[in-house]
Amino acid sequence: MSPSKVAPEGDRGWIVPVGGAEEKIQDQRILKKFVELSGDELARIAVIPTASELHDTGPRYVQLFRDLGAASAVALPFFERHDCDRVDLLDQLERATGVFFTGGNQLRIATTLGGTPVARIVRRLNAHGLVVGGTSAGAAILPEHMIAHGASGATPTAAMVQLSPGLGLTNRVVVDQHFRQRDRLGRLLTALAYNPFAIGLGLDEDTGAFIDPENVMHVVGSGAVTVVDVSRLGHSSIAEADPGVPICMTNIRIHILPHGGRFDLHHREAHPPE
Protein backbone atom coordinates (compact mmCIF):
# COMPACT_ATOMS: atom_id res chain seq x y z
CA MET A 1 0.00 0.00 0.00
CA SER A 2 1.11 3.56 -0.61
CA PRO A 3 1.75 5.77 2.38
CA SER A 4 -1.30 7.59 3.79
CA LYS A 5 -1.47 11.25 3.00
CA VAL A 6 0.03 13.42 5.71
CA ALA A 7 -2.29 16.26 6.77
CA PRO A 8 -0.94 19.58 5.43
CA GLU A 9 -0.69 21.12 8.89
CA GLY A 10 0.82 18.06 10.59
CA ASP A 11 3.86 15.84 10.64
CA ARG A 12 4.01 12.14 9.93
CA GLY A 13 5.02 10.14 13.00
CA TRP A 14 8.40 8.48 13.38
CA ILE A 15 8.83 5.09 11.72
CA VAL A 16 11.15 2.78 13.63
CA PRO A 17 12.28 -0.50 12.09
CA VAL A 18 14.60 -2.49 14.39
CA GLY A 19 16.84 -5.34 13.21
CA GLY A 20 15.70 -7.88 15.82
CA ALA A 21 17.21 -9.12 19.09
CA GLU A 22 17.31 -5.63 20.56
CA GLU A 23 18.88 -5.51 24.00
CA LYS A 24 16.18 -5.93 26.65
CA ILE A 25 18.20 -6.19 29.86
CA GLN A 26 21.46 -4.23 29.80
CA ASP A 27 21.58 -1.33 27.40
CA GLN A 28 17.98 -0.86 26.30
CA ARG A 29 18.66 2.29 24.32
CA ILE A 30 16.47 1.31 21.38
CA LEU A 31 13.32 0.53 23.36
CA LYS A 32 14.04 3.50 25.61
CA LYS A 33 14.23 5.88 22.69
CA PHE A 34 10.99 4.39 21.35
CA VAL A 35 9.27 5.16 24.67
CA GLU A 36 10.70 8.69 24.67
CA LEU A 37 9.39 9.41 21.19
CA SER A 38 6.00 8.02 22.20
CA GLY A 39 5.72 10.59 25.00
CA ASP A 40 7.87 9.14 27.78
CA GLU A 41 5.89 9.19 31.02
CA LEU A 42 2.81 10.10 28.96
CA ALA A 43 3.40 7.27 26.46
CA ARG A 44 0.57 4.82 25.79
CA ILE A 45 2.07 1.95 23.85
CA ALA A 46 0.11 -0.67 21.95
CA VAL A 47 2.07 -3.85 21.28
CA ILE A 48 0.91 -5.89 18.28
CA PRO A 49 2.24 -9.44 18.71
CA THR A 50 0.63 -10.85 15.55
CA ALA A 51 3.92 -12.02 14.01
CA SER A 52 4.76 -14.24 16.95
CA GLU A 53 3.43 -17.67 17.67
CA LEU A 54 4.63 -17.45 21.28
CA HIS A 55 1.93 -16.24 23.60
CA ASP A 56 4.30 -14.52 26.01
CA THR A 57 5.79 -12.20 23.36
CA GLY A 58 3.16 -9.49 23.79
CA PRO A 59 3.17 -9.52 27.62
CA ARG A 60 6.97 -9.43 27.63
CA TYR A 61 7.09 -6.19 25.62
CA VAL A 62 4.28 -4.73 27.73
CA GLN A 63 6.40 -5.31 30.84
CA LEU A 64 9.50 -3.87 29.16
CA PHE A 65 7.73 -0.69 28.06
CA ARG A 66 6.21 -0.22 31.52
CA ASP A 67 9.59 -0.73 33.15
CA LEU A 68 11.00 1.93 30.82
CA GLY A 69 8.48 4.44 32.15
CA ALA A 70 5.59 4.41 29.70
CA ALA A 71 2.29 5.54 31.27
CA SER A 72 0.65 2.43 29.89
CA ALA A 73 1.35 -0.51 27.61
CA VAL A 74 -1.05 -3.15 26.34
CA ALA A 75 -0.73 -6.12 24.02
CA LEU A 76 -3.53 -6.22 21.47
CA PRO A 77 -4.19 -9.86 20.50
CA PHE A 78 -4.83 -9.56 16.77
CA PHE A 79 -4.15 -13.20 15.97
CA GLU A 80 -6.97 -13.91 13.53
CA ARG A 81 -8.57 -11.67 10.95
CA HIS A 82 -11.81 -11.49 12.93
CA ASP A 83 -9.86 -10.12 15.92
CA CYS A 84 -9.19 -7.07 13.78
CA ASP A 85 -12.83 -6.01 13.99
CA ARG A 86 -13.02 -6.10 17.83
CA VAL A 87 -14.13 -2.64 18.87
CA ASP A 88 -12.57 -2.92 22.35
CA LEU A 89 -9.15 -3.56 20.83
CA LEU A 90 -9.52 -0.92 18.13
CA ASP A 91 -10.44 1.63 20.79
CA GLN A 92 -7.20 0.91 22.62
CA LEU A 93 -5.28 1.16 19.36
CA GLU A 94 -6.85 4.57 18.61
CA ARG A 95 -5.67 5.91 21.96
CA ALA A 96 -2.04 4.76 21.56
CA THR A 97 0.83 7.23 21.22
CA GLY A 98 3.16 4.48 20.02
CA VAL A 99 2.56 1.16 18.24
CA PHE A 100 5.13 -1.62 18.31
CA PHE A 101 5.08 -4.78 16.18
CA THR A 102 6.95 -7.74 17.65
CA GLY A 103 9.08 -10.23 15.73
CA GLY A 104 8.01 -13.55 14.30
CA ASN A 105 6.87 -14.02 10.71
CA GLN A 106 6.10 -10.90 8.70
CA LEU A 107 3.68 -12.81 6.48
CA ARG A 108 1.56 -13.53 9.56
CA ILE A 109 1.22 -9.77 10.11
CA ALA A 110 0.47 -9.09 6.45
CA THR A 111 -2.06 -11.88 6.06
CA THR A 112 -3.78 -11.16 9.38
CA LEU A 113 -3.92 -7.34 9.34
CA GLY A 114 -3.92 -6.57 5.60
CA GLY A 115 -7.09 -4.74 4.56
CA THR A 116 -8.52 -4.69 8.11
CA PRO A 117 -9.36 -1.71 10.33
CA VAL A 118 -6.12 -2.33 12.25
CA ALA A 119 -3.96 -1.60 9.22
CA ARG A 120 -6.10 1.40 8.31
CA ILE A 121 -5.90 2.88 11.81
CA VAL A 122 -2.14 2.42 12.10
CA ARG A 123 -1.61 4.01 8.67
CA ARG A 124 -3.93 6.93 9.41
CA LEU A 125 -2.52 7.61 12.89
CA ASN A 126 1.09 7.39 11.68
CA ALA A 127 0.30 9.93 8.96
CA HIS A 128 -0.92 12.20 11.79
CA GLY A 129 1.98 11.78 14.18
CA LEU A 130 1.75 8.35 15.83
CA VAL A 131 5.12 6.65 16.36
CA VAL A 132 5.15 3.18 14.78
CA GLY A 133 7.97 0.71 15.22
CA GLY A 134 8.69 -2.95 15.06
CA THR A 135 11.46 -5.46 15.42
CA SER A 136 12.56 -8.15 12.95
CA ALA A 137 9.32 -9.24 11.20
CA GLY A 138 7.74 -6.16 12.79
CA ALA A 139 10.35 -4.03 10.99
CA ALA A 140 9.93 -5.74 7.62
CA ILE A 141 6.19 -5.06 7.59
CA LEU A 142 6.40 -1.28 7.98
CA PRO A 143 7.19 -0.09 4.40
CA GLU A 144 5.17 -0.35 1.24
CA HIS A 145 7.28 -3.21 -0.14
CA MET A 146 8.40 -5.95 2.18
CA ILE A 147 10.81 -8.85 1.87
CA ALA A 148 8.60 -11.83 2.61
CA HIS A 149 11.41 -14.35 2.53
CA GLY A 150 14.61 -15.08 0.68
CA ALA A 151 17.95 -16.85 0.59
CA SER A 152 21.22 -15.89 2.28
CA GLY A 153 24.43 -14.78 0.60
CA ALA A 154 26.20 -11.62 -0.45
CA THR A 155 25.73 -11.99 -4.22
CA PRO A 156 22.29 -11.17 -5.62
CA THR A 157 20.72 -13.85 -7.75
CA ALA A 158 17.46 -13.80 -9.63
CA ALA A 159 14.52 -15.13 -7.64
CA MET A 160 16.44 -15.20 -4.35
CA VAL A 161 13.92 -12.91 -2.73
CA GLN A 162 10.13 -12.77 -2.54
CA LEU A 163 8.61 -9.31 -2.24
CA SER A 164 5.06 -8.69 -1.03
CA PRO A 165 3.01 -5.70 0.08
CA GLY A 166 3.69 -4.36 3.56
CA LEU A 167 1.87 -1.89 5.76
CA GLY A 168 2.87 1.04 3.57
CA LEU A 169 3.94 3.60 6.15
CA THR A 170 6.72 4.70 3.82
CA ASN A 171 7.72 3.82 0.29
CA ARG A 172 11.20 5.29 0.55
CA VAL A 173 12.83 2.22 2.04
CA VAL A 174 12.90 -1.54 1.90
CA VAL A 175 14.23 -3.00 5.13
CA ASP A 176 15.98 -6.23 5.89
CA GLN A 177 16.73 -7.37 9.41
CA HIS A 178 19.25 -9.63 11.21
CA PHE A 179 21.43 -8.21 8.47
CA ARG A 180 24.96 -8.97 9.58
CA GLN A 181 23.89 -12.08 11.44
CA ARG A 182 22.14 -13.75 8.49
CA ASP A 183 24.14 -12.56 5.50
CA ARG A 184 21.39 -10.76 3.65
CA LEU A 185 23.06 -8.25 1.37
CA GLY A 186 22.30 -10.33 -1.71
CA ARG A 187 18.61 -10.56 -1.05
CA LEU A 188 18.35 -6.85 -0.24
CA LEU A 189 20.21 -6.00 -3.46
CA THR A 190 17.94 -8.31 -5.40
CA ALA A 191 14.86 -6.67 -3.88
CA LEU A 192 16.17 -3.27 -4.97
CA ALA A 193 17.20 -4.50 -8.41
CA TYR A 194 13.58 -5.08 -9.39
CA ASN A 195 12.83 -1.38 -9.20
CA PRO A 196 15.65 0.83 -7.99
CA PHE A 197 13.45 3.61 -6.63
CA ALA A 198 13.71 2.65 -2.98
CA ILE A 199 16.60 2.79 -0.53
CA GLY A 200 17.64 -0.43 1.18
CA LEU A 201 18.17 -0.46 4.93
CA GLY A 202 20.06 -3.53 6.19
CA LEU A 203 19.53 -3.58 9.93
CA ASP A 204 21.88 -5.51 12.18
CA GLU A 205 20.47 -7.05 15.32
CA ASP A 206 20.14 -4.68 18.28
CA THR A 207 20.06 -1.77 15.85
CA GLY A 208 17.20 0.56 15.04
CA ALA A 209 16.64 2.90 12.11
CA PHE A 210 14.68 5.80 13.60
CA ILE A 211 13.13 7.63 10.64
CA ASP A 212 11.99 11.07 11.71
CA PRO A 213 9.13 13.08 10.20
CA GLU A 214 11.57 14.86 7.86
CA ASN A 215 12.80 11.48 6.54
CA VAL A 216 16.17 11.57 8.24
CA MET A 217 17.11 8.14 9.54
CA HIS A 218 19.01 8.05 12.86
CA VAL A 219 20.93 4.90 13.83
CA VAL A 220 20.56 3.67 17.42
CA GLY A 221 22.11 0.50 18.83
CA SER A 222 25.18 -1.68 18.99
CA GLY A 223 25.28 -2.73 15.32
CA ALA A 224 25.12 -0.80 12.08
CA VAL A 225 22.63 0.09 9.40
CA THR A 226 23.85 -0.70 5.88
CA VAL A 227 22.25 1.88 3.61
CA VAL A 228 22.03 0.69 0.00
CA ASP A 229 21.38 3.45 -2.52
CA VAL A 230 20.73 2.24 -6.04
CA SER A 231 19.49 5.54 -7.43
CA ARG A 232 22.55 5.77 -9.67
CA LEU A 233 22.37 2.15 -10.73
CA GLY A 234 24.01 1.81 -14.11
CA HIS A 235 22.58 -1.55 -15.04
CA SER A 236 20.35 -4.28 -13.63
CA SER A 237 20.10 -7.58 -15.48
CA ILE A 238 17.28 -8.96 -13.37
CA ALA A 239 14.74 -8.71 -16.17
CA GLU A 240 16.63 -11.34 -18.18
CA ALA A 241 18.32 -13.44 -15.49
CA ASP A 242 17.41 -17.05 -14.82
CA PRO A 243 16.67 -18.15 -11.24
CA GLY A 244 19.80 -18.84 -9.20
CA VAL A 245 22.07 -17.02 -11.63
CA PRO A 246 23.96 -13.99 -10.26
CA ILE A 247 22.56 -10.74 -11.58
CA CYS A 248 24.61 -7.82 -12.76
CA MET A 249 24.27 -4.52 -10.90
CA THR A 250 26.66 -1.61 -11.34
CA ASN A 251 27.11 1.64 -9.42
CA ILE A 252 25.53 0.66 -6.14
CA ARG A 253 26.31 3.11 -3.34
CA ILE A 254 26.63 1.80 0.20
CA HIS A 255 27.05 3.48 3.58
CA ILE A 256 27.74 1.63 6.80
CA LEU A 257 26.38 3.71 9.67
CA PRO A 258 26.82 2.75 13.31
CA HIS A 259 25.15 4.36 16.36
CA GLY A 260 24.84 8.11 15.92
CA GLY A 261 25.06 7.96 12.12
CA ARG A 262 22.32 9.58 10.07
CA PHE A 263 21.03 9.26 6.53
CA ASP A 264 18.84 11.80 4.82
CA LEU A 265 16.44 9.68 2.78
CA HIS A 266 15.30 12.66 0.76
CA HIS A 267 18.69 14.02 -0.29
CA ARG A 268 20.36 10.58 -0.04
CA GLU A 269 23.21 11.90 2.07
CA ALA A 270 25.06 10.01 4.79
CA HIS A 271 26.34 11.68 7.93
CA PRO A 272 28.83 9.87 10.19
CA PRO A 273 28.38 10.02 13.97
CA GLU A 274 29.55 13.35 15.37
Add this chain to the structure above:
Amino acid sequence: MSPSKVAPEGDRGWIVPVGGAEEKIQDQRILKKFVELSGDELARIAVIPTASELHDTGPRYVQLFRDLGAASAVALPFFERHDCDRVDLLDQLERATGVFFTGGNQLRIATTLGGTPVARIVRRLNAHGLVVGGTSAGAAILPEHMIAHGASGATPTAAMVQLSPGLGLTNRVVVDQHFRQRDRLGRLLTALAYNPFAIGLGLDEDTGAFIDPENVMHVVGSGAVTVVDVSRLGHSSIAEADPGVPICMTNIRIHILPHGGRFDLHHREAHPPE
Protein backbone atom coordinates in the same frame (compact mmCIF):
# COMPACT_ATOMS: atom_id res chain seq x y z
CA MET B 1 55.72 -6.35 -1.59
CA SER B 2 55.23 -3.78 -4.30
CA PRO B 3 54.69 -4.97 -7.84
CA SER B 4 57.86 -5.61 -9.84
CA LYS B 5 58.64 -3.05 -12.45
CA VAL B 6 57.31 -3.90 -15.88
CA ALA B 7 59.91 -3.60 -18.62
CA PRO B 8 59.18 -0.51 -20.75
CA GLU B 9 58.90 -2.52 -23.97
CA GLY B 10 56.81 -5.36 -22.47
CA ASP B 11 53.48 -6.15 -20.92
CA ARG B 12 52.83 -7.51 -17.47
CA GLY B 13 51.28 -10.97 -17.55
CA TRP B 14 47.68 -11.68 -16.66
CA ILE B 15 46.87 -12.05 -12.96
CA VAL B 16 44.08 -14.52 -12.28
CA PRO B 17 42.59 -14.82 -8.80
CA VAL B 18 39.82 -17.45 -8.61
CA GLY B 19 37.26 -17.67 -5.78
CA GLY B 20 37.80 -21.35 -5.00
CA ALA B 21 35.88 -24.50 -5.89
CA GLU B 22 36.18 -23.87 -9.61
CA GLU B 23 34.40 -26.42 -11.73
CA LYS B 24 36.79 -29.25 -12.60
CA ILE B 25 34.52 -31.76 -14.31
CA GLN B 26 31.59 -30.19 -16.16
CA ASP B 27 32.09 -26.61 -17.27
CA GLN B 28 35.81 -25.99 -16.76
CA ARG B 29 35.76 -22.56 -18.39
CA ILE B 30 37.99 -20.97 -15.75
CA LEU B 31 40.83 -23.49 -15.94
CA LYS B 32 40.41 -23.69 -19.70
CA LYS B 33 40.81 -19.95 -20.09
CA PHE B 34 43.87 -20.11 -17.84
CA VAL B 35 45.42 -22.70 -20.16
CA GLU B 36 44.55 -20.61 -23.22
CA LEU B 37 46.24 -17.53 -21.79
CA SER B 38 49.28 -19.62 -20.90
CA GLY B 39 49.72 -20.60 -24.55
CA ASP B 40 47.18 -23.39 -25.05
CA GLU B 41 48.90 -26.34 -26.70
CA LEU B 42 52.23 -24.59 -26.08
CA ALA B 43 51.41 -23.94 -22.40
CA ARG B 44 53.88 -25.11 -19.77
CA ILE B 45 52.11 -24.82 -16.45
CA ALA B 46 53.80 -24.92 -13.06
CA VAL B 47 51.44 -25.77 -10.21
CA ILE B 48 52.49 -24.53 -6.77
CA PRO B 49 50.63 -26.59 -4.17
CA THR B 50 52.25 -24.95 -1.12
CA ALA B 51 48.94 -23.81 0.42
CA SER B 52 47.56 -27.31 0.58
CA GLU B 53 48.29 -29.97 3.15
CA LEU B 54 46.87 -32.65 0.89
CA HIS B 55 49.54 -34.33 -1.18
CA ASP B 56 47.26 -35.06 -4.12
CA THR B 57 46.34 -31.41 -4.72
CA GLY B 58 49.31 -30.72 -6.97
CA PRO B 59 49.00 -33.91 -9.06
CA ARG B 60 45.27 -33.30 -9.46
CA TYR B 61 45.80 -29.89 -11.07
CA VAL B 62 48.62 -31.27 -13.19
CA GLN B 63 46.20 -33.85 -14.60
CA LEU B 64 43.50 -31.22 -15.14
CA PHE B 65 45.81 -28.89 -17.04
CA ARG B 66 47.13 -31.74 -19.19
CA ASP B 67 43.57 -32.86 -19.95
CA LEU B 68 42.77 -29.30 -20.99
CA GLY B 69 45.52 -29.43 -23.59
CA ALA B 70 48.58 -27.84 -21.99
CA ALA B 71 51.86 -29.02 -23.52
CA SER B 72 53.13 -29.79 -20.02
CA ALA B 73 52.16 -29.36 -16.41
CA VAL B 74 54.21 -30.07 -13.31
CA ALA B 75 53.64 -29.68 -9.59
CA LEU B 76 56.58 -28.01 -7.88
CA PRO B 77 56.76 -29.25 -4.27
CA PHE B 78 57.73 -26.09 -2.41
CA PHE B 79 56.58 -27.27 0.99
CA GLU B 80 59.46 -26.02 3.17
CA ARG B 81 61.57 -22.91 2.85
CA HIS B 82 64.64 -24.95 1.91
CA ASP B 83 62.69 -26.42 -1.05
CA CYS B 84 62.64 -22.91 -2.46
CA ASP B 85 66.41 -23.06 -3.16
CA ARG B 86 66.26 -26.31 -5.16
CA VAL B 87 67.80 -25.51 -8.52
CA ASP B 88 65.95 -28.31 -10.32
CA LEU B 89 62.60 -26.90 -9.25
CA LEU B 90 63.58 -23.29 -9.93
CA ASP B 91 64.65 -24.27 -13.44
CA GLN B 92 61.23 -25.71 -14.12
CA LEU B 93 59.61 -22.58 -12.70
CA GLU B 94 61.72 -20.36 -14.99
CA ARG B 95 60.50 -22.27 -18.03
CA ALA B 96 56.78 -22.01 -17.17
CA THR B 97 54.35 -19.98 -19.27
CA GLY B 98 51.72 -20.11 -16.53
CA VAL B 99 51.95 -20.50 -12.76
CA PHE B 100 48.98 -21.66 -10.71
CA PHE B 101 48.73 -21.58 -6.90
CA THR B 102 46.32 -24.11 -5.38
CA GLY B 103 44.00 -23.51 -2.44
CA GLY B 104 44.66 -24.26 1.21
CA ASN B 105 46.00 -21.70 3.65
CA GLN B 106 47.39 -18.48 2.20
CA LEU B 107 49.66 -18.01 5.22
CA ARG B 108 51.40 -21.24 4.31
CA ILE B 109 52.27 -19.76 0.91
CA ALA B 110 53.39 -16.46 2.41
CA THR B 111 55.50 -18.00 5.16
CA THR B 112 57.05 -20.63 2.88
CA LEU B 113 57.75 -18.59 -0.26
CA GLY B 114 58.17 -15.07 1.13
CA GLY B 115 61.63 -13.67 0.46
CA THR B 116 62.78 -16.82 -1.40
CA PRO B 117 63.89 -17.20 -5.03
CA VAL B 118 60.46 -18.66 -5.83
CA ALA B 119 58.67 -15.41 -4.97
CA ARG B 120 61.30 -13.38 -6.78
CA ILE B 121 61.06 -15.47 -9.94
CA VAL B 122 57.25 -15.41 -10.04
CA ARG B 123 57.23 -11.63 -9.54
CA ARG B 124 59.90 -11.02 -12.16
CA LEU B 125 58.35 -13.35 -14.75
CA ASN B 126 54.86 -11.92 -14.22
CA ALA B 127 56.24 -8.44 -14.77
CA HIS B 128 57.56 -9.75 -18.09
CA GLY B 129 54.42 -11.53 -19.29
CA LEU B 130 54.02 -14.77 -17.34
CA VAL B 131 50.40 -15.62 -16.50
CA VAL B 132 49.97 -16.15 -12.75
CA GLY B 133 46.77 -17.40 -11.16
CA GLY B 134 45.53 -19.14 -8.09
CA THR B 135 42.40 -20.35 -6.43
CA SER B 136 41.10 -19.58 -2.94
CA ALA B 137 44.25 -19.19 -0.80
CA GLY B 138 46.14 -19.09 -4.10
CA ALA B 139 44.05 -16.07 -5.11
CA ALA B 140 44.47 -14.25 -1.81
CA ILE B 141 48.26 -14.43 -2.05
CA LEU B 142 48.60 -12.70 -5.43
CA PRO B 143 48.29 -8.97 -4.54
CA GLU B 144 50.50 -6.78 -2.41
CA HIS B 145 48.09 -6.83 0.54
CA MET B 146 46.39 -10.07 1.47
CA ILE B 147 43.60 -10.99 3.85
CA ALA B 148 45.26 -13.53 6.12
CA HIS B 149 42.12 -14.38 8.03
CA GLY B 150 39.00 -12.75 9.38
CA ALA B 151 35.45 -13.11 10.65
CA SER B 152 32.24 -13.50 8.64
CA GLY B 153 29.38 -11.03 8.38
CA ALA B 154 28.20 -8.20 6.17
CA THR B 155 28.92 -5.35 8.58
CA PRO B 156 32.54 -4.26 8.95
CA THR B 157 33.86 -4.16 12.49
CA ALA B 158 37.24 -3.07 13.74
CA ALA B 159 39.79 -5.89 13.98
CA MET B 160 37.60 -8.37 12.08
CA VAL B 161 40.29 -8.88 9.50
CA GLN B 162 44.03 -9.51 9.58
CA LEU B 163 46.03 -8.14 6.67
CA SER B 164 49.51 -9.34 5.79
CA PRO B 165 51.91 -8.99 2.87
CA GLY B 166 51.16 -11.04 -0.22
CA LEU B 167 53.15 -11.85 -3.32
CA GLY B 168 52.76 -8.31 -4.64
CA LEU B 169 51.90 -8.94 -8.29
CA THR B 170 49.52 -5.99 -8.15
CA ASN B 171 48.68 -3.39 -5.56
CA ARG B 172 45.46 -2.29 -7.20
CA VAL B 173 43.26 -4.92 -5.60
CA VAL B 174 42.63 -6.81 -2.40
CA VAL B 175 40.84 -10.08 -3.07
CA ASP B 176 38.57 -12.17 -0.94
CA GLN B 177 37.37 -15.60 -1.99
CA HIS B 178 34.40 -17.92 -1.31
CA PHE B 179 32.69 -14.55 -1.18
CA ARG B 180 29.01 -15.35 -1.42
CA GLN B 181 29.45 -18.70 0.22
CA ARG B 182 31.16 -17.40 3.38
CA ASP B 183 29.60 -13.97 3.86
CA ARG B 184 32.74 -11.91 3.60
CA LEU B 185 31.66 -8.42 2.61
CA GLY B 186 32.34 -7.09 6.10
CA ARG B 187 35.90 -8.32 6.22
CA LEU B 188 36.64 -7.05 2.73
CA LEU B 189 35.21 -3.62 3.62
CA THR B 190 37.25 -3.60 6.80
CA ALA B 191 40.40 -4.46 4.85
CA LEU B 192 39.73 -1.54 2.52
CA ALA B 193 38.80 0.83 5.35
CA TYR B 194 42.36 0.79 6.65
CA ASN B 195 43.63 2.49 3.54
CA PRO B 196 41.08 3.10 0.81
CA PHE B 197 43.57 3.12 -2.07
CA ALA B 198 42.87 -0.40 -3.28
CA ILE B 199 39.85 -1.93 -4.99
CA GLY B 200 38.19 -4.91 -3.33
CA LEU B 201 37.35 -7.97 -5.39
CA GLY B 202 34.95 -10.36 -3.69
CA LEU B 203 35.15 -13.59 -5.66
CA ASP B 204 32.36 -16.14 -5.49
CA GLU B 205 33.27 -19.79 -5.80
CA ASP B 206 33.73 -21.03 -9.38
CA THR B 207 34.42 -17.46 -10.46
CA GLY B 208 37.66 -15.99 -11.72
CA ALA B 209 38.80 -12.37 -12.01
CA PHE B 210 41.05 -12.35 -15.07
CA ILE B 211 43.11 -9.15 -14.84
CA ASP B 212 44.66 -8.36 -18.19
CA PRO B 213 47.91 -6.47 -18.81
CA GLU B 214 45.95 -3.20 -19.20
CA ASN B 215 44.34 -3.74 -15.78
CA VAL B 216 40.90 -4.59 -17.05
CA MET B 217 39.33 -7.36 -14.99
CA HIS B 218 37.20 -9.89 -16.89
CA VAL B 219 34.75 -12.09 -14.97
CA VAL B 220 34.63 -15.78 -15.88
CA GLY B 221 32.53 -18.40 -14.15
CA SER B 222 29.15 -19.27 -12.68
CA GLY B 223 29.18 -16.76 -9.79
CA ALA B 224 29.89 -13.06 -9.62
CA VAL B 225 32.70 -10.72 -8.68
CA THR B 226 31.65 -8.03 -6.20
CA VAL B 227 33.82 -5.01 -6.97
CA VAL B 228 34.14 -2.68 -3.98
CA ASP B 229 35.41 0.79 -4.85
CA VAL B 230 36.14 2.99 -1.85
CA SER B 231 37.98 5.71 -3.74
CA ARG B 232 35.21 8.18 -2.95
CA LEU B 233 34.93 7.09 0.66
CA GLY B 234 33.52 9.96 2.66
CA HIS B 235 34.50 8.74 6.08
CA SER B 236 36.17 5.79 7.77
CA SER B 237 36.07 5.53 11.55
CA ILE B 238 38.46 2.61 11.76
CA ALA B 239 41.24 4.68 13.30
CA GLU B 240 39.14 5.25 16.42
CA ALA B 241 36.94 2.14 16.56
CA ASP B 242 37.24 -0.48 19.28
CA PRO B 243 37.50 -4.16 18.29
CA GLY B 244 34.15 -5.73 17.49
CA VAL B 245 32.39 -2.40 17.12
CA PRO B 246 30.86 -1.64 13.71
CA ILE B 247 32.84 0.96 11.84
CA CYS B 248 31.37 3.82 9.88
CA MET B 249 32.04 3.96 6.14
CA THR B 250 30.16 6.25 3.76
CA ASN B 251 30.06 6.44 -0.03
CA ILE B 252 31.20 2.94 -0.89
CA ARG B 253 30.57 2.04 -4.53
CA ILE B 254 29.77 -1.55 -5.40
CA HIS B 255 29.33 -3.40 -8.68
CA ILE B 256 28.11 -6.97 -8.96
CA LEU B 257 29.53 -8.45 -12.14
CA PRO B 258 28.66 -11.93 -13.40
CA HIS B 259 30.30 -13.84 -16.25
CA GLY B 260 31.21 -11.52 -19.10
CA GLY B 261 31.28 -8.41 -16.92
CA ARG B 262 34.40 -6.26 -16.92
CA PHE B 263 35.89 -3.68 -14.60
CA ASP B 264 38.57 -1.22 -15.60
CA LEU B 265 40.79 -1.03 -12.51
CA HIS B 266 42.52 2.07 -13.78
CA HIS B 267 39.48 4.18 -14.62
CA ARG B 268 37.30 2.38 -12.05
CA GLU B 269 34.52 1.76 -14.54
CA ALA B 270 32.18 -1.22 -14.60
CA HIS B 271 30.92 -2.75 -17.82
CA PRO B 272 28.01 -5.22 -17.77
CA PRO B 273 28.19 -8.35 -19.93
CA GLU B 274 27.41 -7.57 -23.54
